[in-house]
Amino acid sequence: MSREEFISSFQDKLTTSFGKSMEEATNKEAYQTVSLILRDMILRNWQKTQNKQREKDEKQMYYFSMEFLLGRLIESNLINTGLEKICVEALIELGFKPEEVFSEELDAGLGNGGLGRLAACFLDSLASLNLPGHGMGIRYKYGLFQQKMVNGYQVELPDYWLKDDYMWETKRSEKAIEVHFAGNVQLQSADGHLQVEHTDYERVLAIPYDVPIVGYDNQFVNSLRLWSAESMPNSFHFHSQKGTDYYHYLDYKRSVEQISEFLYPDDSYYEGKLLRLKQQYFLVSAGLQSIIRRFKKKHNDFLLFPQKIAIQINDTHPSLVIPELMRLLMDIEKLSWDDAWDITIQTVAYTNHTTLVEALEKWPVHMVKSLLPRIYMIIEEINERFCQSIYFEHPALRNEIANMAIISYEQIHMAHLAIVGSHSINGVAKLHTEIIKKREMKNFYRVFPERFNNKTNGITHRRWLLNVNPSLAQLISNTIGDGWIKEPRKLIHLIKYTDDSSLQDEISSVKLKNKQKLAKYIRDEYQITIDPNSLFDVHIKRLHGYKRQLLNLFHILHLYQLCKENPNVQFTPRTFIFGAKAAPGYHFAKQVIKLITAAADKINHDPFVKDKLKLIFLENYNVSLAEKIIPAADISEQISTASKEASGTGNMKLMMNGALTIGTLDGANIEIRDMVGPKNIFTFGLNSKEVFEYQQNGDYRARDVYNSDQRLSAVMDTLVNQSFFQDDVEFKNIYYSLLYNNDEYFVLKDFDSYVEAHQHVEQTYRNESSWNKKSITNIAHSGKFSSDRTISEYANEIWNIHPM
Template sequence: MTVEQLSQMLREKLTSSFGKSLEDATTKEMFQSICLTMKESINANWRMTQETYDENESKQVYYFSMEFLLGRLIESNLLNMGLLDLYKDTLTSLGFDPEEVFREEHDAGLGNGGLGRLAACFLDSLASLQLPGYGMGIRYKYGLFQQKVVNGYQVELPDNWLKDEYMWETKRGDKAIEVRFGGTVETTMENGHLHFHHQDYERVLAVPYDVPIVGYDNNTVNTLRLWSAESTTNSFHFHSSRGHDYYHYLDYKRSIEKISEFLYPDDSYYEGKILRLKQQYFLVSAGLQSILQRFKKRNKPLAQLSEHVVVQINDTHPSLVVPELMRLLIDEEKLGWDEAWAITEKTVAYTNHTTLSEALEKWPEEMIKTLFPRLYLIIHEINERFCKMLWYDYPKLREKISEMAIISYEHVHMSHLAMVGSFSINGVAKLHTNILKDRVMKPFYTVFPERFNNKTNGITHRRWLLNVNPELANVISEAIGTNWIRTPNELTKLLPFAEDASFQQAIAKVKHDNKLKLASFIKRHYDITIDDHSIVDVHIKRLHGYKRQLLNLFHVIHLYNRCIEDPYLELTPRTFIFGAKAAPGYFFAKQVIKLINAVAEKINHHPQVSKKIKVVFLENYSVSLAERIIPAADLSEQISTASKEASGTGNMKLMMNGALTIGTLDGANVEIRELVGDENIFTFGLTSDEVFRYQQAGEYRARDYYNNDRRLRNVMDLLVNQHFSDDDVEFKDIFYSLLYNNDEYFVLRDFDNYTEAQNNVQETYQQQSDWLQKSIINIAYSGNFSSDRTIQEYAEEIWQIKPTKIGNLIIN
């Protein structure tokens, strides 16, 4: 297709869809016209993909996740279709700025952080590797929230991402499914068999909206199915003699729609817990019912379900997959317990993403019983059988039965349910998997050693290098060819260029150009001028105590103190960039955001210090914002408390774009170091074993570090002496959490070592040839962290699915 032909197509689409000429069209109408034009090609391949899967009876993976952080799809779809440059050239010829047109697409509010972005990368890799895969998620009306910073404080506003039509989705109203909550269960004996009858339940209609997932340079278009909760008048009883029933119906309708209204409702109160549990079951039940409906069309016995279907639970949230699949097989399909359990155990696989106890999820037993009375009976039976098996088959574990039970101390433990009902249990980095096997889930590993395996996370290099940093991609392709795009491990062919002066300069120019773009964005939106020759030091991830944005900030304050004490201090200019959202109910994290902004205000307006340091907090961190920041980054902050970060994927994105990592030996940082070597990463701090020893012995005394390190004391005292706030109690909670709550995440313990590592960063950066060599080595090894590698491992070692070729190319 030529620019002239595409121009004519877009003109005709503007006329047919909006009654507009090119001259009268807005950027939004042009964006929508592009989407409509693309969808004609996408939909043809989408249909062909599904028909081919059915004809070939391809085994499919169904990836259940509470989050899918897709970002904008227009550029990635055009890239995967091989049309991105053509559309950019055409838009330019028509007088439109391609970037402005593409920005008309709002980031889909379907996720929060790394968990959701990982799921999105996995979908991209599944389609690009031509693997049969479905995503199963919830179509949240509002995302997590839109973050605004007002007087330094995080303010949460609704993220109404659906206020405009979402161009990529297709509503499948004919495939709506009923999901049931509450009610009672009546047990009867029929023909010598127990039967369970669910009565007086609340009906909710789950309506699917399908989003096409376009593979790279192939014909595959997989599906992300998003479920929306809707009410139905059939499930509400009107009585003409009671006029107020209409208003009762409106209340009922509103309560139903809340199920898919917000991502992660605040579960610090009872109603929030109920809503979060409802969301989890809503996804699980709707998804599994649709899977069984599709499977039964193949006219295969249910005993063969696991030969055609694998259900992957992405973290603990969808663990109700296990009892819900049992319910469907027993109550709806009339199978016996043993047969249903054999099918379930062979069909479900579980990915654990965290060692944090609060994320492993346990729910009050009574709440489960009230919301899901039939599921509770099944969970109770699974628990009884599991505990009996432990008692008789593992006498050495008898004393641990109470801590291994699915139901114990009046709570249902969701991670235990997932482990007992799955054939595979995987961690997401080598260190994380070892911690699961040796510590967090050691008793379960004793019982199910064959189930445990590792699948180190990955990122799609198509979006995070080829799409967000095309200039760098071009430099790479000019040096080693383009095969790396299909086979990212071929990036290692860059290693001979690491010391090549001309190649180093090409890499340096790309980095500087990206810094100029970021500096322009920051100036335009925040009126802060940053030095485009400074070290761009980036800390972008969810705000949480264990991710230790506070440790980073303490180093910033330390540098500020040094500049005040010595106005002539030689310091390589540094721009510290933070991007993070704090959960609305997480007071400590929100106070850290306030402190970051207070420190930024003080430093950025200091006549001397601001020449050497700038601090920028970029509000409303998102995929699209990350795409601006990452190509410009020099230093990647991956400084979580060792053992707390399961893997991380931000570390991989930044590495792929040439940033060097400063980090603890946590998560995938360990594997990055193994690949690039000690000399090409800045590591510091406690190891995971040292953290465990401190926690077990109880010997850590945070106050000792405060008392014995003058630098640290000077930093912390500024929190409570009105230096960063007119109110001397503004940051007292941060101060007290470190000293009086004994610094749960070892910020004070690692401060000295972190500061030393940062000094090493500065010294290395001053030797630009050395820095660029390290940067190129990091890029060269980043192909190992492509999600294509991760998904290939899942496909071969867990899912047992194979590529399915889809017809002839239609999209071009």
């Protein structure tokens, strides 16, 4: 399509869709018009891809995830279809500002953090590599929440991202699925076969909305299927004696709609937990039924199922895939237990994303038994058979059966279910996988050593470099050619230019322009002026104790105290940028946000500091905001407590855009160090072995560290002595949690090493040539962390799917 054809199509669509002339059109209507033009092209390719997949009958992979953090699709769809340049030029010619038009698309509220963003990157890579792989998720009406800062406090507002039509989805009402909850289950034997009768259940209609996932420059389009819960006409909750009461029907309708209303309902109370469990079963039941429906159009023999279908469960949330697939195969398709179990094992694979105990899901037995009676029976049988196999086949582990059981102490352990019911269990970084195998799940590794493997996470370089940093992308293409766009490993060719002074200067110039752009955004949105020539130190991720935003802040407060003690102290001006949301019920994390904003208010208005320090907390951190921040970052804060971060992907995005990492030897930081070399990354702190030993031995004393480091005690005392903050009560919980709860995440222990690492950053940044050389080195090695590499490993080693 030429620019002239695009303009003609734009004018035609604007008239037929909105009845507007060019002069009357708003930015939103311009965005919707561009989307309609794109949809026409995408839908044709989508249909061709689906027809080809049906015709070839190749094996398909389905990625089940509670999150898909897509961000805006307008720009990535333009890039992947090859229309970006034409569209931008056409919009400018028509009198629009492309960035303002594109920003009319709201971020899809389908995810929260790294888990969901990883799933989105994986979908992009699957399509771009011509691999038949699709997403299965929930079409949440409201996302996690819109974060608003009020007097420095996080306030959660509804994220109604669907207030306007979502331009990329197609409703498939004709493909609706019924999902059943609660009721009574009776088992009977007839002709040697088990007959299951499920009565008095609650019926829920699952309506699929399909979103096309467009591959880069290949006309290949996969699908993300999102399920929306709707009530069944004339259906009631039969448990109630008021089962036919009109008002009870309204209650039923409302309870059904809640299933797909919110991403992650608050599970700190019973009803919230129940709703989360409902969401998880709703997703897996609807998804599996639709997969089986498609399979049966071509095949009658279910023994072929694992040869045609692969299912990946993204963390433990979709673990009910295992008993639900067993139910469908046995109760509906009439397979034996042994055949159904073999098919399930061969089909399902599980990705573990965490070693944090609180993140390994468990459900009360009574809750599952009541809400999912048939599923509970199947889980109970899986557990019984597994425990017996341990007892008879692994006698050395008999004393561990209670700790390995799927059902124990009136809890159902979903990670255990996922391990027992999958043929592959993978970690997401080398260290993480070793921790799983040798520590957290070592007994399972002894039973199933062949199932455990590593697949280090990756990011889609098309969005996180080509899209968000076009100036850098063009500079790279000018230097080594554009082959890296399809083969990201070719970025390594940049390594021969690390000493090229002209490239160093151009890299520096691109970074400065990106920093100027971010500085303008901050000035316009927050009325805070920051110096683009200062060092931009970026800490953007979910707010959690183990991610240690608090450690970063303590260092900032230390620098501030140095400035106060000696106004003439010399160091490179720094701008510290935070972006983070805290879970609504996570009070400690919300207190840390308040502490950051209170410190920012103090520092940014102190004339003694002048321009040496600025501290910014950017509200409502999401994909679109990350796209503004990442190209401008000089330093990437990856400072989680060693062994707690499974991998991280923010570290990869920032590295790819030329930021240098300051981080612990945790997650993928270790692999980044191995790639770029220890001279091109700033590492500090305890390693995972040392953390584990402290936890095992119990010989860490936070108060001893506090007493022995005057810098640290001076910073911490500001939380309670009114020397910095007027209220000595506001932050006392942070103070006491560190000293009296013994600093669970070793913030105090790593403080000295962290300060020393930042001094090294300071010295390095003063030498512009050395800094730019390190930056180029990081970009050159970032191709290793493309999700194209990750997905190729999954495809070849776990799913056995092939490019079409």
